[in-house]
Amino acid sequence: MRTSPYPHITFLTLILLILSLASAISLDCSDVRDDGVSFNFKALGGPRTLYRIREHPDGFINTTFTLDICRPLVKRKDVPKQEDCPNNSRVCAIERTVENLTTVIHPIPIAGEFSHSLGGALNPKWTRMKSSPSNADKEKEGVRLEMQGGKDSDGQEQKAIIEFLCDPSTKSDRRRSLLLAEDEGESGDDETGQDGDQNGEEVDDGHGGKLKLVSWDIEEDKKILRLDWTTKYGCEDFKDDGTGSKSGHWGFFTWFIIILFMGVAAYLIFGSWLNYNKYSARGWDLLPHSETIRDVPYLFRDWMRRVVNTIQGGGSRGGYSVL
Ligand SMILES: *[C@@H]1O[C@H](CO)[C@@H](O)[C@H](O)[C@H]1NC(C)=O
Ligand SMILES: *[C@@H]1O[C@H](CO)[C@@H](O)[C@H](O)[C@H]1NC(C)=O
Ligand SMILES: *[C@@H]1O[C@H](CO)[C@@H](O)[C@H](O)[C@H]1NC(C)=O
Numbered sequence: 633m634r635t636s637p638y639p640h641i642t643f644l645t646l647i648l649l650i651l652s653l654a655s656a657i658s659l660d661c662s663d664v665r666d667d668g669v670s671f672n673f674k675a676l677g678g679p680r681t682l683y684r685i686r687e688h689p690d691g692f693i694n695t696t697f698t699l700d701i702c703r704p705l706v707k708r709k710d711v712p713k714q715e716d717c718p719n720n721s722r723v724c725a726i727e728r729t730v731e732n733l734t735t736v737i738h739p740i741p742i743a744g745e746f747s748h749s750l751g752g753a754l755n756p757k758w759t760r761m762k763s764s765p766s767n768a769d770k771e772k773e774g775v776r777l778e779m780q781g782g783k784d785s786d787g788q789e790q791k792a793i794i795e796f797l798c799d800p801s802t803k804s805d806r807r808r809s810l811l812l813a814e815d816e817g818e819s820g821d822d823e824t825g826q827d828g829d830q831n832g833e834e835v836d837d838g839h840g841g842k843l844k845l846v847s848w849d850i851e852e853d854k855k856i857l858r859l860d861w862t863t864k865y866g867c868e869d870f871k872d873d874g875t876g877s878k879s880g881h882w883g884f885f886t887w888f889i890i891i892l893f894m895g896v897a898a899y900l901i902f903g904s905w906l907n908y909n910k911y912s913a914r915g916w917d918l919l920p921h922s923e924t925i926r927d928v929p930y931l932f933r934d935w936m937r938r939v940v941n942t943i944q945g946g947g948s949r950g951g952y953s954v955l
Contacts, residue, residue: 659722659756661702664775667763669868671775673796675839676865677702682845683832691731697742697845697857699723699792701777704744714738720745722754722779723792723857725848741782742790742857752781752789761795762868773798774866784855794859798867799841840864885939 662674683696698705698717705721715737717724721744729736745754756779761772769776774797782790833845841863848857864870903920907913916922 659701659754659779664758666758666760666775669760669775671796671865671868671870673701673863673865676837676841676861676863679705680835680837680843682835682843682859684845684848685832688731691729691733694728694730695848696726696728697723697848697859698726699794699859701794717741718744718746718749720749721782723782725857738785740784740790743779743792744781746781750781750783752783754779754781761797773868780854788850789854790857791854792857792859794861796861796863796866798870799862799864800867837861837863885943 661677662672664671664673677700679698679700681696681698683694686693686695700722704719705717705724707716707719715726717726717739718741721741723741723743725740725742727738727740741750743754744752747753756777759776759778761769761774761776764770764776772795774795777794777796778791779794780789780791784790835843837843841861844860844862846858846860848855850856900919904918907918907920911917
């Protein structure tokens with residue numbers, strides 16, 4: 633019995649497969665997949681802020697919501713610890729209660745990876761709207777992100793639900809904005825955070841979309857912050873043809889690897905079956921072209937190098953490198 637002279641080749645392949653699976657489990661804003669549809673919200677990353685004012689007899693409460701869908705919120709240096717959100721927050725509310733001209737500030741972490749602090753896990757969950765069990769959702773185009781983990785000082789558990797909804801009007805505006813972007817170069821991104829005279833419950837996202845506060849109420853046992861993000865990135869057929877869409881490589885290679893494996897497997901199974909029946913072959917002789925197959929590890933290794941080169945360097949180096 634012979635064993636493969638290059639066991640690490642299969643090992644590498646395994647790692648690649650595991651990597652592509654892992655990206656589906658953690659919160660990766662640039663590689664969102666559900667029900668065979670993928671979205672890329674990388675451009676919407678960075679902290680976003682909304683606020684809402686609630687009047688009461690002796691004053692008002694100004695609640696500021698901050699979220700970042702791509703990475704944990706950065707702690708602000710100039711703010712005392714007890715007035716800021718804890719480490720690893722993704723969505724956080726800061727309540728400023730102004731009463732009789734005094735202000736009380738307290739943070740309420742809504743979602744974040746708090747397994748090692750407050751106790752709750754982020755548990756991000758993406759659901760394609762069209763595949764949702766609810767009929768009202770099925771009519772929408774986009775994807776819903778649910779995150780949890782936070783609770784307020786009374787122990788009330790929190791949750792954030794963000795719906796990224798396709799905005800067809802920004803799609804048709806796209807050609808125009810692309811032309812504008814060409815004229816202005818990179819300066820098009822500078823609008824981020826401009827509120828104008830908006831009331832704080834709805835802000836422009838700087839990419840032609842709008843983030844809107846829908847509600848923050850107790851539903852069943854959790855207090856749920858609902859946000860709607862109307863954006864072209866929520867459209868299922870939206871393709872960012874600009875630069876920097878590295879995830880396209882991943883999608884392509886994942887499929888390539890899967891198809892290659894299925895092809896090879898089918899070939900081997902069918903070939904072995906033929907050899908078994910026609911030539912009564914046994915053991916290694918079962919495999920079709922058993923001589924040629926000994927070269928496969930070498931060919932495959934070269935092919936893997938190219939894959940790795942393309943992923944690392946965007947294929948710019950090309951050819952072979954010393955590995
Ligand atoms: C509420 O807070 C936001 C930022 O956190 C601020 O921009 C806004 O002016 C505040 N509004 C009032 C009425 O205090
Ligand atoms: C939060 O993170 C900072 C830096 O990463 C660290 O210095 C600090 O101790 C952390 N705070 C808590 C409460 O874990
Ligand atoms: C504010 O003043 C009102 C009466 O004017 C009083 O009933 C209330 O307790 C005061 N609140 C605080 C926080 O001092």
